[in-house]
Amino acid sequence: MIIMIRTLLARLVALALPAVLLPSAAWAHGVKLEYQVTQAIQITAAYDTGEPMDNAQVVVFSPTDPSQPWLTGTTDQQGRFTFTPDSTQPGTWEVQVRQAGHGDILAIPIEGEAATPGSTTSGAADTVTEAPATVAPAASGPSYTALQQGLLVGSVVWGCVGTAFFFARPKK
Amino acid sequence: MHLPDGLLPAPVCIAGFAVTGLTTWYSLKQINRFSNPTESIPKASLLTAAFFVASSIHIPIPPASVHLILNGLMGTLLGYYAFPAVLIGLFLQAVVFGHGGLTTLGVNAAMMGIPALLAYHLFGWSQRATRHWSTNWSLGSSAFLAGAVGLGLAVLVFLTLTLSFLPAGLDANLERAAILGLALAHIPLMLIEGAFTAILVLFLNRVKPQLLKQT
Numbered sequence: 001m002i003i004m005i006r007t008l009l010a011r012l013v014a015l016a017l018p019a020v021l022l023p024s025a026a027w028a029h030g031v032k033l034e035y036q037v038t039q040a041i042q043i044t045a046a047y048d049t050g051e052p053m054d055n056a057q058v059v060v061f062s063p064t065d066p067s068q069p070w071l072t073g074t075t076d077q078q079g080r081f082t083f084t085p086d087s088t089q090p091g092t093w094e095v096q097v098r099q100a101g102h103g104d105i106l107a108i109p110i111e112g113e114a115a116t117p118g119s120t121t122s123g124a125a126d127t128v129t130e131a132p133a134t135v136a137p138a139a140s141g142p143s144y145t146a147l148q149q150g151l152l153v154g155s156v157v158w159g160c161v162g163t164a165f166f167f168a169r170p171k172k
Numbered sequence: 173m174h175l176p177d178g179l180l181p182a183p184v185c186i187a188g189f190a191v192t193g194l195t196t197w198y199s200l201k202q203i204n205r206f207s208n209p210t211e212s213i214p215k216a217s218l219l220t221a222a223f224f225v226a227s228s229i230h231i232p233i234p235p236a237s238v239h240l241i242l243n244g245l246m247g248t249l250l251g252y253y254a255f256p257a258v259l260i261g262l263f264l265q266a267v268v269f270g271h272g273g274l275t276t277l278g279v280n281a282a283m284m285g286i287p288a289l290l291a292y293h294l295f296g297w298s299q300r301a302t303r304h305w306s307t308n309w310s311l312g313s314s315a316f317l318a319g320a321v322g323l324g325l326a327v328l329v330f331l332t333l334t335l336s337f338l339p340a341g342l343d344a345n346l347e348r349a350a351i352l353g354l355a356l357a358h359i360p361l362m363l364i365e366g367a368f369t370a371i372l373v374l375f376l377n378r379v380k381p382q383l384l385k386q387t
Contacts (some may be wrong), residue, residue, distance in 0.1 A: 049230050049237060057343055089189035098179060100350035101334035105178045152268045166215035
């Protein structure tokens with residue numbers, strides 16, 4: 001809506017008042033759009049069956065105040081949730097994903113500096129600044145290959161079977 | 173249905189360990205009173221393996237996907253051995269699969285193990301109550317009841333714990349609806365586990381009836 005008004009005003013200015021220069025501050029409805037490119041973090045939540053956790057609740061805690069939620073939201077149909085951490089607060093950001101008593105906590109280390117915001121006013125040159133924060137993709141919980149997992153399960157089962165054999169051996 | 177790390181307040185986790193510690197001590201004391209306490213260890217060990225693997229067998233029950241728990245079955249077949257067996261099985265599940273967690277091991281063991289012990293007693297009472305029925309009917313119905321009720325009680329404890337300790341910052345209504353949905357999905361699972369317990373008990377009664385006797 002605001003964008004539409006701005007366009008209308010721009011047209012008015014262009015058509016009716018081509019010769020009159022008005023200071024932009026005189027326009028009470030003047031709109032300033034700003035943007036900045038920052039680094040966003042995308043969480044993908046799935047059950048260990050591979051099924052995405054859709055509509056799961058996400059709570060983000062900032063490093064400076066780990067007891068109060070900094071942001072809350074829900075994952076989309078694919079179990080994804082994207083948020084932009086405040087790069088002035090470097091440290092470990094904690095993301096909790098939870099659905100029906102199931103969930104996990106992901107700790108994301110963010111070492112960043114304040115991103116210089118790039119802003120545009122109508123017609124001005126665009127400045128794009130990228131936040132130099134660095135985050136390596138990571139996952140919570142054990143992530144083994146199918147072979148490793150199979151071997152682990154096999155070892156545990158064989159341990160149980162071995163225990164059973166040991167206690168079932170014939171008494172002398 | 174395992175409670176993971178970090179979603180319950182610390183006092184609840186500590187209380188869980190306390191309850192689990194006491195119940196383990198009580199179970200071991202009861203086991204020690206048997207004439208030969210090691211006699212049932214092979215059976216307990218094999219069922220621990222079954223319990224450990226069962227949690228990775230997923231059954232899709234719309235809208236949720238649930239996995240076998242088998243705590244009622246453990247209680248029915250193992251009696252007092254069930255509690256240590258559940259505790260060991262849960263520890264291995266937490267470490268190998270990441271199901272549940274080490275801080276919530278106590279809570280999870282109490283949540284699944286105590287209903288297992290109750291299922292064992294229920295199995296005995298129900299068999300005495302139905303002793304004028306034919307052996308197969310009495311055994312089968314008692315095992316079904318024990319298997320289903322053992323799981324049902326665990327789901328009730330899960331429901332109570334997750335609903336009482338909703339963490340701050342969550343949309344409580346949405347989470348409550350999700351928890352209730354998951355609990356409802358466990359009603360068909362109760363029937364499945366009850367039927368499985370009954371089939372196994374009837375089968376054991378035919379091929380090796382001494383396995384059903386508590387020493």
